[in-house]
Amino acid sequence: MPAPQESTPVPTQPKRYRVPHLRASKEAGRPITMLTAYDAVTARIFDAAGVDSLLVGDSIGNNMLGYPSTLPVTVDQMVVATRAVAGAAARALVVADLPFGSYEASAAQAHATAVRLMKEGGAGAVKLEGGQHMVEQVRLLSTTGIPVVGHLGLTPQSENVFGGMKVQGRGEAAAQKLLADALALEAAGAVAIVLEMVPGPLATRVTKELAIPTIGIGAGVECDGQVLVWTDMAGMADWAPKFSRAFGQVGAALSAAAGDYVGAVRERIFPGPEHTFDE
Ligand SMILES: Nc1nc(=O)c2c([nH]1)NC[C@@H]1CN(c3ccc(C(=O)N[C@@H](CCC(=O)O)C(=O)O)cc3)CN21
Ligand SMILES: CC(C)C(=O)C(=O)O
Numbered sequence: 421m422p423a424p425q426e427s428t429p430v431p432t433q434p435k436r437y438r439v440p441h442l443r444a445s446k447e448a449g450r451p452i453t454m455l456t457a458y459d460a461v462t463a464r465i466f467d468a469a470g471v472d473s474l475l476v477g478d479s480i481g482n483n484m485l486g487y488p489s490t491l492p493v494t495v496d497q498m499v500v501a502t503r504a505v506a507g508a509a510a511r512a513l514v515v516a517d518l519p520f521g522s523y524e525a526s527a528a529q530a531h532a533t534a535v536r537l538m539k540e541g542g543a544g545a546v547k548l549e550g551g552q553h554m555v556e557q558v559r560l561l562s563t564t565g566i567p568v569v570g571h572l573g574l575t576p577q578s579e580n581v582f583g584g585m586k587v588q589g590r591g592e593a594a595a596q597k598l599l600a601d602a603l604a605l606e607a608a609g610a611v612a613i614v615l616e617m618v619p620g621p622l623a624t625r626v627t628k629e630l631a632i633p634t635i636g637i638g639a640g641v642e643c644d645g646q647v648l649v650w651t652d653m654a655g656m657a658d659w660a661p662k663f664s665r666a667f668g669q670v671g672a673a674l675s676a677a678a679g680d681y682v683g684a685v686r687e688r689i690f691p692g693p694e695h696t697f698d699e
């Protein structure tokens with residue numbers, strides 16, 4: 421009999437990956453895998469591939485909707501995308517981004533938005549950007565049944581303050597600030613923290629200081645998990661950040677398929693008799 425492998429039930433490989441499994445994964449030293457998804461088609465594929473968590477990122481703005489950034493994305497758009505992803509995910513934990521302008525002003529505002537993403541969208545958790553200035557939001561959501569994932573380092577919703585997409589947390593003062601932000605989010609009840617574009621050694625330090633997992637994107641290999649924007653991961657984007665890696669060439673495959681279709685129609689090769697109905 422072959423040794424049991426994937427099928428062995430262990431706490432970190434549950435039938436359904438839920439919030440407590442995040443911390444269990446960290447404690448077991450099993451890297452958490454997260455990918456963005458914005459629709460049911462890709463969510464079904466990534467879920468079946470075993471991805472632990474699907475992030476309905478506000479990166480839907482620049483990646484799917486053709487916006488120049490994530491800033492124009494609305495709560496209504498996030499609800500539609502979250503509902504599509506949540507409906508297709510059988511195992512993965514669905515995390516939805518709170519979009520720019522939908523949570524920063526107050527804990528009550530954050531709560532109203534998060535409730536929509538859970539009630540109408542079916543999200544299992546929400547994610548918001550920011551540290552110590554977000555603790556009231558994180559505390560209220562966490563105590564009202566809404567798991568919160570934090571997001572520190574490069575927080576793209578603040579690109580107009582940063583003046584671009586740059587590495588964050590370089591230098592001891594900035595590193596201390598980021599560490600304090602991470603500890604504040606954890607104390608307020610966050611269940612995990614995304615670390616985006618921070619130096620590897622700082623991400624390692626934060627990962628060691630926290631009981632909750634860190635999920636890195638451009639933050640080195642020592643984080644408790646990794647997240648990528650799926651179009652970057654699949655080689656779909658015409659541009660991708662330096663920290664990403666194309667694990668496939670789906671853009672080229674899709675382009676070839678579309679080209680073959682166009683050719684077959686023009687040459688009247690498609691549809692064939694097998695695609696045509698009899699009288
Ligand atoms: N396709 C995609 N991938 C992402 O990783 C991503 C999004 N979209 N949208 C939301 C945020 C924005 N992110 C970004 C956006 C731009 C850079 C960027 O311009 N990076 C440059 C310079 C980095 C540096 O300062 O060294 C690069 O060349 O990678 C990085 C991350 C990450 N997120
Ligand atoms: C890059 C990830 C972490 C994100 O926030 C998004 O895709 O919106």
Ligand SMILES: [Mg+2]
Pocket residue numbers: 477478479490517
């Ligand atoms: Mg985002």
